[in-house]
Amino acid sequence: MKTDTAGITRCDHRCSLRIETACDFVSVRTATLKVREWLAGKGMAEAELGAWELALVEGANNAVKYAPPDARQFPVIIEVSCGGSDVEVQITDHTAGFDWPAEIKTPVDEAESGRGLFLMQSLTDSVFYLRHPGRNVLVMRRARLSTMSAVLPDISQLQSRLAESEASLTDMTAELASSYESLVAVFRYSAELGTQTDVKDFSHRLLRDLVQIAEADSAVLRLLSSDGKKLETLLVLPENTPLPAVVLAGQVTSVEINAARNRQDIWFDSREPLAKDDPLRAVMPVGNGICHPFQVVDQPVGTVALGRLAADRPFTAAQVNLLHTFIDFLAIQIVNARLLDERTAAHVTSRELQIAADIQRSLLPGKIPACPPFALACACQNALQVGGDFYDLIPAGGDAALLVIADVMGKGVPAALFAAVLRSTIRSMPQLFSRPGELLAAANRTLFPDLSRVDMFITTQVVYLNGRQKEMISATAGHCPLLVWTPGEAGASPCREGGFPLGIESEVVYPQTVVSLPPGALAMMYTDGLSETRNVAGEMLGEQKLRALLAQAGAQTGDVGVAKQFMLQQISHHAGPAALTDDQTLILIRHIQ
Amino acid sequence: MIIKCQDPDVCVVTGLVELAAANATQVRDEIRAALPPACTRLDLDFSTVTFVDSIGLGALIALHKTLRSRLGTLRLLQPAPDVRQVLEMTRLHHLLELIP
Numbered sequence: 001m002k003t004d005t006a007g008i009t010r011c012d013h014r015c016s017l018r019i020e021t022a023c024d025f026v027s028v029r030t031a032t033l034k035v036r037e038w039l040a041g042k043g044m045a046e047a048e049l050g051a052w053e054l055a056l057v058e059g060a061n062n063a064v065k066y067a068p069p070d071a072r073q074f075p076v077i078i079e080v081s082c083g084g085s086d087v088e089v090q091i092t093d094h095t096a097g098f099d100w101p102a103e104i105k106t107p108v109d110e111a112e113s114g115r116g117l118f119l120m121q122s123l124t125d126s127v128f129y130l131r132h133p134g135r136n137v138l139v140m141r142r143a144r145l146s147t148m149s150a151v152l153p154d155i156s157q158l159q160s161r162l163a164e165s166e167a168s169l170t171d172m173t174a175e176l177a178s179s180y181e182s183l184v185a186v187f188r189y190s191a192e193l194g195t196q197t198d199v200k201d202f203s204h205r206l207l208r209d210l211v212q213i214a215e216a217d218s219a220v221l222r223l224l225s226s227d228g229k230k231l232e233t234l235l236v237l238p239e240n241t242p243l244p245a246v247v248l249a250g251q252v253t254s255v256e257i258n259a260a261r262n263r264q265d266i267w268f269d270s271r272e273p274l275a276k277d278d279p280l281r282a283v284m285p286v287g288n289g290i291c292h293p294f295q296v297v298d299q300p301v302g303t304v305a306l307g308r309l310a311a312d313r314p315f316t317a318a319q320v321n322l323l324h325t326f327i328d329f330l331a332i333q334i335v336n337a338r339l340l341d342e343r344t345a346a347h348v349t350s351r352e353l354q355i356a357a358d359i360q361r362s363l364l365p366g367k368i369p370a371c372p373p374f375a376l377a378c379a380c381q382n383a384l385q386v387g388g389d390f391y392d393l394i395p396a397g398g399d400a401a402l403l404v405i406a407d408v409m410g411k412g413v414p415a416a417l418f419a420a421v422l423r424s425t426i427r428s429m430p431q432l433f434s435r436p437g438e439l440l441a442a443a444n445r446t447l448f449p450d451l452s453r454v455d456m457f458i459t460t461q462v463v464y465l466n467g468r469q470k471e472m473i474s475a476t477a478g479h480c481p482l483l484v485w486t487p488g489e490a491g492a493s494p495c496r497e498g499g500f501p502l503g504i505e506s507e508v509v510y511p512q513t514v515v516s517l518p519p520g521a522l523a524m525m526y527t528d529g530l531s532e533t534r535n536v537a538g539e540m541l542g543e544q545k546l547r548a549l550l551a552q553a554g555a556q557t558g559d560v561g562v563a564k565q566f567m568l569q570q571i572s573h574h575a576g577p578a579a580l581t582d583d584q585t586l587i588l589i590r591h592i593q
Numbered sequence: 594m595i596i597k598c599q600d601p602d603v604c605v606v607t608g609l610v611e612l613a614a615a616n617a618t619q620v621r622d623e624i625r626a627a628l629p630p631a632c633t634r635l636d637l638d639f640s641t642v643t644f645v646d647s648i649g650l651g652a653l654i655a656l657h658k659t660l661r662s663r664l665g666t667l668r669l670l671q672p673a674p675d676v677r678q679v680l681e682m683t684r685l686h687h688l689l690e691l692i693p
Contacts, residue, residue, distance in 0.1 A: 025614040112651035
């Protein structure tokens with residue numbers, strides 16, 4: 001770059017002019033006349049000069065008219081960029097700024113103000129008003145008319161124009177190359193959207209491309225943590241610059257936090273530098289930059305900051321647009337990756353539940369053992385998630401059987417595995433079947449180390465049913481009481497004796513009870529899913545009601561299968577449309593008359 | 594700028610070069626102050642005016658309202674093509690009398 005006159009510079013490619021002028025009407029008018037003269041020197045037609053002069057005056061007047069008193073110390077900056085095919089003017093003001101209206105109409109005839117925006121819009125091809133904290137930039141563009149209508153210049157003017165045209169061509173070529181590069185990158189990223197891509201790798205490539213195409217020197221990409229409290233550093237360019245996470249509610253002054261909170265781009269430069277304690281200074285200590293927060297479907301995702309070492313070369317509107325476009329791609333890819341992770345996790349959970357359900361199913365006995373004069377019926381209904389309920393009916397020889405019902409704390413694969421271990425443990429001790437109390441104590445001793453290591457426990461109840469002796473011996477480890485109904489009674493009675501659930505203490509003595517089950521009597525072993533069945537109003541069935549239902553079932557039918565159906569129907573009737581929240585398991589024992 | 598009121602009901606303003614932000618308010622106020630009470634026609638010689646901006650247009654409308662309140666007329670004499678174009682663009686040629 002070289003200097004022509006004070007305040008006027010000519011770039012190597014596109015011709016440009018920069019004027020800083022005092023914030024008053026007389027000074028800005030003088031400046032606009034300088035611009036007009038400069039544009040005339042570029043061979044611009046008279047009609048265009050008039051249009052640009054008026055558009056410039058309107059823009060610059062607004063910069064003066066609306067500047068608050070304390071901002072009048074700052075200059076109004078007019079930058080003109082003149083290419084072969086168009087002219088762009090930027091006016092930087094220090095007003096509070098305003099939102100450029102979506103539609104500008106001519107004011108009513110007798111209004112004394114309000115024609116400035118209309119004139120700017122009418123005299124140019126496009127107008128943008130970019131708002132930033134402390135300053136705003138009005139950008140006006142207009143295509144150049146054919147210069148054939150202009151007065152024919154002399155040879156030296158022609159040579160000068162030829163040189164400018166060459167510079168413009170070079171400039172356009174560079175612009176085209178940059179656009180081509182951007183487009184190639186955009187197409188490449190489009191192709192990757194929706195595919196399974198490593199987010200960090202994708203972000204790294206995208207950020208590198210962005211830095212190169214937008215002619216930046218550094219970049220920082222941060223993502224909002226899953227708890228929404230921090231901006232965590234994902235990438236820093238140049239690499240190897242350590243940058244700790246920033247806490248959103250912290251005391252540090254950070255443009256990244258401000259941008260994320262306000263969901264607005266924040267610019268910084270030598271006039272409005274980063275705060276001394278801003279962590280971003282570690283990467284962008286000098287120059288200028290922009291911090292852009294990004295979100296998807298209104299959900300904040302993170303921030304990206306781009307920095308440039310040269311303080312006098314802010315990012316252009318095109319480069320900022322490029323930043324927005326690239327980061328839109330990144331946001332979509334990040335959200336896609338998160339959705340994919342959630343889907344994978346859901347799939348793993350569903351598979352785990354399937355395994356648990358398979359294990360649980362495999363534990364259930366294939367057939368009901370015969371032990372006359374007792375008849376058995378059982379049911380196990382699983383809630384949506386696999387629970388830890390299971391029951392077992394083990395033939396014990398000579399019209400005898402061991403009935404086991406258990407509820408392992410927790411759900412899923414761990415509960416199903418412990419149920420399987422309990423089943424094997426009990427089945428491995430047939431010598432203790434007729435002494436259920438000792439059987440539970442031995443099972444507790446075996447399982448205690450494993451259960452206590454993972455802070456789990458199992459409630460269980462075992463009943464030794466001896467057909468020949470017409471006797472029933474029960475022992476309970478923290479489980480629901482055995483309910484027994486004998487004909488003539490209004491309700492079933494609970495048999496509450498028992499000890500701790502398995503896995504609580506290493507040595508436990510479990511009392512065993514010989515339960516009388518006279519002919520016609522009906523007994524029930526069950527899990528708490530039955531008594532805790534809730535209806536839609538949240539009311540629990542309760543043990544009292546269960547005891548009454550069992551008496552009703554016993555009185556209504558002598559068939560144990562029909563009694564089971566009755567119990568299940570009544571429980572289902574209580575639940576109504578409410579979903580099953582826990583497994584429901586029951587074993588009915590009937591002394592056939 | 595020269596303001597001449599040879600006739601009690603006609604005033605003529607000459608010597609204007611620009612009517613823009615830097616001078617529009619002053620021009621408006623000086624003309625208003627110089628208008629005799631009986632003046633019902635104000636002629637602004639616009640043949641010498643090379644530039645008018647939106648604040649200048651605001652001053653013209655203010656003067657137009659002043660004259661209309663006296664049942665009078667504001668006329669712009671011989672505006673240059675560039676200036677006429679701005680007046681037409683903003684539709685003020687319907688409101689103000691352009692001669693010719």
